[in-house]
Amino acid sequence: MRRKDRTYPILVGLFLLFSGAVFFTPRWFSFLLTVAVARSLVVLGVVLLMRAGLVSFGQGFFYCIGGYVAGFSSNAFGVTDAGAVVILAALGAVVAGAIVGLLLCNYRDIFFAMLTLALSMILYSVIVKNPALGGSDGFNVPPPTILGISPEAVDPRVSLPLFTFAVAFLLYALAHRYFLSGFGYAGLALRMNEIRLEYLSLSARALVFLKYILAGVLASVGGALIAYISGHVDPELAYWTTSGEFVFIALLGGTGHVLAPLAGGVVFEVIRSYAFDLAPSLWQMVLGVILLLMIIFMPEGLWSLTERFLERKRDEAAP
Amino acid sequence: MREPLVILLDGLVYSSWLFIVSAGLTLIYGVMRILNMAHGSLYAVGAYTAASVVGWYFASGYDPTLSYLVFFTCAAGAGVLAGLIIERGILRVVYGRDEVLVLLVTYAVLLILEDVIKLIWGVDAYFAYQPYAALGRTKILGIPFANYDLLLILLAAGTGALLWFGLNRTRQGKFLRAVIHDREVSEAMGINVTRLYTATFVIGSALAALGGAVTAPSLSVVPGIGVEVIVIAFAVVVTGGLGSIGGTLLGSLLIGLTRAAAVHLFPRGEVLVIFVIMAAVLAVRPEGIFARVKARKI
Amino acid sequence: MKPLLETRGVTKRFGAVVAAEKVNVQVREGEVVGIIGANGAGKTTFVNIITGYVKPTSGRVLFDGQDITGLPPRKVIRKGICRSFQIPQLFPDLTVEENLLVACTLLNRPFGKLLRPFHDGKFIERVEEALEKFHIKDYRHEPAGTLPQGVKKLLDIAMAMMGKTRLILLDEPTSGVAIDEKFPLMDTIVRSVGRNGTTTIFIEHDMEVVEHYAERVIAFYDGKVIADGETSRVLRNEDVVSFITGSIPTARREPADADS
Ligand SMILES: Nc1ncnc2c1ncn2[C@@H]1O[C@H](COP(=O)(O)OP(=O)(O)O)[C@@H](O)[C@H]1O
Numbered sequence: 100m101r102r103k104d105r106t107y108p109i110l111v112g113l114f115l116l117f118s119g120a121v122f123f124t125p126r127w128f129s130f131l132l133t134v135a136v137a138r139s140l141v142v143l144g145v146v147l148l149m150r151a152g153l154v155s156f157g158q159g160f161f162y163c164i165g166g167y168v169a170g171f172s173s174n175a176f177g178v179t180d181a182g183a184v185v186i187l188a189a190l191g192a193v194v195a196g197a198i199v200g201l202l203l204c205n206y207r208d209i210f211f212a213m214l215t216l217a218l219s220m221i222l223y224s225v226i227v228k229n230p231a232l233g234g235s236d237g238f239n240v241p242p243p244t245i246l247g248i249s250p251e252a253v254d255p256r257v258s259l260p261l262f263t264f265a266v267a268f269l270l271y272a273l274a275h276r277y278f279l280s281g282f283g284y285a286g287l288a289l290r291m292n293e294i295r296l297e298y299l300s301l302s303a304r305a306l307v308f309l310k311y312i313l314a315g316v317l318a319s320v321g322g323a324l325i326a327y328i329s330g331h332v333d334p335e336l337a338y339w340t341t342s343g344e345f346v347f348i349a350l351l352g353g354t355g356h357v358l359a360p361l362a363g364g365v366v367f368e369v370i371r372s373y374a375f376d377l378a379p380s381l382w383q384m385v386l387g388v389i390l391l392l393m394i395i396f397m398p399e400g401l402w403s404l405t406e407r408f409l410e411r412k413r414d415e416a417a418p
Numbered sequence: 419m420r421e422p423l424v425i426l427l428d429g430l431v432y433s434s435w436l437f438i439v440s441a442g443l444t445l446i447y448g449v450m451r452i453l454n455m456a457h458g459s460l461y462a463v464g465a466y467t468a469a470s471v472v473g474w475y476f477a478s479g480y481d482p483t484l485s486y487l488v489f490f491t492c493a494a495g496a497g498v499l500a501g502l503i504i505e506r507g508i509l510r511v512v513y514g515r516d517e518v519l520v521l522l523v524t525y526a527v528l529l530i531l532e533d534v535i536k537l538i539w540g541v542d543a544y545f546a547y548q549p550y551a552a553l554g555r556t557k558i559l560g561i562p563f564a565n566y567d568l569l570l571i572l573l574a575a576g577t578g579a580l581l582w583f584g585l586n587r588t589r590q591g592k593f594l595r596a597v598i599h600d601r602e603v604s605e606a607m608g609i610n611v612t613r614l615y616t617a618t619f620v621i622g623s624a625l626a627a628l629g630g631a632v633t634a635p636s637l638s639v640v641p642g643i644g645v646e647v648i649v650i651a652f653a654v655v656v657t658g659g660l661g662s663i664g665g666t667l668l669g670s671l672l673i674g675l676t677r678a679a680a681v682h683l684f685p686r687g688e689v690l691v692i693f694v695i696m697a698a699v700l701a702v703r704p705e706g707i708f709a710r711v712k713a714r715k716i
Numbered sequence: 717m718k719p720l721l722e723t724r725g726v727t728k729r730f731g732a733v734v735a736a737e738k739v740n741v742q743v744r745e746g747e748v749v750g751i752i753g754a755n756g757a758g759k760t761t762f763v764n765i766i767t768g769y770v771k772p773t774s775g776r777v778l779f780d781g782q783d784i785t786g787l788p789p790r791k792v793i794r795k796g797i798c799r800s801f802q803i804p805q806l807f808p809d810l811t812v813e814e815n816l817l818v819a820c821t822l823l824n825r826p827f828g829k830l831l832r833p834f835h836d837g838k839f840i841e842r843v844e845e846a847l848e849k850f851h852i853k854d855y856r857h858e859p860a861g862t863l864p865q866g867v868k869k870l871l872d873i874a875m876a877m878m879g880k881t882r883l884i885l886l887d888e889p890t891s892g893v894a895i896d897e898k899f900p901l902m903d904t905i906v907r908s909v910g911r912n913g914t915t916t917i918f919i920e921h922d923m924e925v926v927e928h929y930a931e932r933v934i935a936f937y938d939g940k941v942i943a944d945g946e947t948s949r950v951l952r953n954e955d956v957v958s959f960i961t962g963s964i965p966t967a968r969r970e971p972a973d974a975d976s
Pocket residue numbers: 713730733734735753754755756757758759760761762
């Protein structure tokens with residue numbers, strides 16, 4: 100029997116809870132929460148691909164595109180509304196993803212991982228070497244108007260988190276719907292047996308192409324939001340460490356549910372704040388060790404703990 | 419007439435370096451089906467070791483001509499040691515698991531190694547220019563050419579020859595080729611795969627470290643040099659066909675010469691051109707130039 | 717009458733190995749054909765070529781008068797050809813029920829409509845029917861990767877038949893199945909296939925099974941067709957006896973529940 104799906108009410112509840120946090124918790128906390136939520140969108144894209152058996156080591160490519168779309172929209176083209184920019188960022192990802200996706204959809208496994216990595220490193224080096232794109236220092240992004248509300252009218256430190264949460268939770272709900280659709284299950288099928296998938300009349304390449312673009316849109320929107328939240332973009336957004344962190348968070352949270360990346364993202368921020376206090380120079384080593392332990396002992400990620408918990412509760416309820 | 423020759427020489431030097439670095443990566447993949455993302459970090463270990471040894475050697479005032487042997491050997495030794503620790507300590511735990519999962523494990527190793535390197539050598543730049551300067555320059559058709567670069571080309575040729583000999587003319591090499599060709603059958607025939615894996619990984623790691631060592635004298639050794647290397651080495655290896663040494667040689671030459679041309683004619687596209695070549699080759703031959711595509715039995 | 721399936725001079729080389737050599741076969745609508753041949757004779761390759769998993773080195777494949785040579789499996793499938801696999805091709809982490817539902821959804825819903833919810837009442841009903849028909853109801857919640865070999869075979873065939881089927885190719889449907897379960901299994905298949913007059917080609921090593929279910933037999937040896945015709949005639953063919961079966965069939969077994 101399938102469990103009753105309570106994801107949508109939980110998403111609404113979390114949205115209200117997070118929004119409340121903007122008003123009732125210290126600024127540094129709601130800032131961290133906003134960062135975690137915006138980045139978890141990128142991770143959601145990584146998870147979407149992982150469910151189909153694809154590991155992208157280069158979501159920084161789209162993350163960076165989103166960030167720079169936000170930056171250039173306000174600095175060069177006078178498009179300063181966050182709502183419009185989020186849509187532009189998504190469109191940018193669709194265009195970029197469609198172009199490189201044509202090559203990438205032929206690849207799986209380590210090829211896919213390394214080619215996506217190479218792609219993000221190309222973007223990185225192009226930006227670093229190009230002063231017209233801001234070079235290695237990047238540039239600042241002024242606070243946006245949000246659906247017509249100017250930063251003067253409402254403090255962006257309030258409006259921006261609320262906007263971020265609204266966009267993110269909307270996308271979470273859509274992603275959940277997607278996971279439960281034919282495409283979602285086709286993804287699982289792709290991971291498990293591509294030959295059978297082809298013999299069920301589905302083009303695996305088309306599926307990979309589509310999923311790569313969708314994951315790119317999520318990453319790009321996350322990047323645009325981060326550009327506003329941090330008020331700055333630089334090529335670091337496309338650097339391998341950034342993409343690597345997204346993969347890390349995806350593995351930390353797991354791929355079993357749309358909320359897993361969010362859980363992973365929040366835990367990641369907690370680990371990061373502690374690690375930076377205790378051993379600032381060993382950050383990567385901490386990540387590496389946790390990653391190793393996760394892969395060996397808990398390959399399904401932290402989310403599997405909730406599944407186990409729910410199962411136990413159900414067993415207790417019906418002995 | 420001058421410029422093409424300069425490009426050719428520069429390209430050969432760069433190709434040699436690419437080959438030394440990529441050969442280990444492709445060898446490990448061919449035999450073990452592991453794409454080692456920490457390959458670049460092993461490269462960095464080699465570069466740092468070489469820089470330290472060079473610093474100590476020249477400060478002690480020993481004979482410069484012997485320095486090459488000393489620091490190449492020390493760097494390769496560091497690679498052997500690191501490779502042994504990684505293979506015996508970590509990789510063996512995940513043998514037989516999914517290729518992508520193992521890729522993630524090597525990524526974890528990369529993260530750990532990057533910080534280990536910082537712990538050992540700090541974050542300041544190291545310079546080991548002495549071996550480069552000590553050899554002087556020769557004129558080739560009127561173009562000044564560093565003798566050290568000549569040494570590099572010879573070393574790459576030697577590495578290639580040694581690999582070829584090892585794989586084609588020795589007993590162990592025949593086993594290795596059997597495993598590369600068909601692992602299941604080789605295992606069934608009773609080839610001790612565990613020992614071969616350790617040997618392969620150690621040799622591959624030593625090659626990575628050697629690659630780091632040979633470049634140390636011509637650039638500053640700083641944190642993070644390893645990561646760009648893994649991306650470029652992957653491009654080379656994929657262009658040639660993952661797992662094929664001959665393909666890696668071809669990939670190195672193709673990419674090395676083109677990059678040299680780009681550096682002279684279109685400096686801004688220096689990195690881009692590497693990947694344009696890779697993408698162009700893959701668009702025509704999705705598995706790289708020399709790879710054998712094997713259909714799954716159904 | 718025009719044949720439903722026709723191969724013209726189909727040849728396939730893997731390096732030095734010739735897995736199919738000038739194979740000319742015609743199959744009429746509604747026929748039940750058995751394919752026999754030793755391991756490595758090229759039987760699977762024949763199926764692979766028809767369904768587009770393998771491209772022939774030369775020769776043509778025609779289905780219902782249309783040239784389908786070299787079309788990828790997903791396009792061949794849409795024409796109404798389906799196949800099962802010698803090594804069952806399942807989604808190992810999904811349950812039996814989910815495997816069937818994936819198959820049913822993907823075979824019957826165009827790409828553009830896959831955004832609809834996966835758990836769709838209409839398809840769930842058809843999955844229910846299939847579970848019933850193939851006697852695998854008891855396993856519905858088990859992950860496919862953990863099933864016994866015989867059940868894997870059944871699931872594999874059930875998945876293949878979830879779409880519209882005019883021709884079905886079964887690659888050793890009874891291999892790995894216990895001897896006393898071979899006839900019930902074939903009955904299950906033939907009953908669900910035969911009822912709507914689907915043309916059936918099955919590869920089989922057990923000559924009793926071949927004799928009982930096939931109207932016609934094609935014998936492969938070393939990539940070549942060495943005999944093709946009415947079942948009892950082919951099984952008495954000299955070459956077939958000496959290269960493949962080793963003996964002339966004698967007793968004919970009548971399974972208890974062979975009512976069809
Ligand atoms: N993808 C392939 N690559 C190389 N050789 C193959 C491939 N598929 C089949 N063969 C060879 O073709 C021959 C026929 O194989 P197959 O069609 O599987 O035989 P059967 O199904 O009759 O046992 C065998 O010698 C086999 O080794």
